[in-house]
Amino acid sequence: MNDLGHQKFRAELISGEIVELSKDCACAGHDGPCWINSDEFYRKRNLEILERGVPYLAPMGFAIEEAARLGRKAAEMRSRGIVRLLNDQGEAHAVQNCRETKCE
Secondary structure, eight states, X not given: OOTTOXXXXXXEETTSOEEEEOOOSOOSSOSSOHHHHHHHHHHHHHHHHHHHSOTTTHHHHHHHHHHHHHHHHXXXXXXXXXXXXXXXXXXXXXXXXXXXXXXX
């Protein structure tokens, strides 16, 4: 099991409705939608680039990879009509809120 553990994945849709996001794959290593698990994997990988990379190149590599990751995440959210992801307490994830970034 990855760091996302056994948590519920919820999102706010464009309509304002809060929905639970169900597992959309047959992967045994995570709960919830595969695209959220992939996003978390790449977020951690990008942080490793920043922390372990060559000092003057790491920030550039991190920025390039993070831009690509966030672009994929925004596209996934848009395709599902999601404006923000919520954690188990119903709070918006700080990383991505499509209302604030005009993803709609």
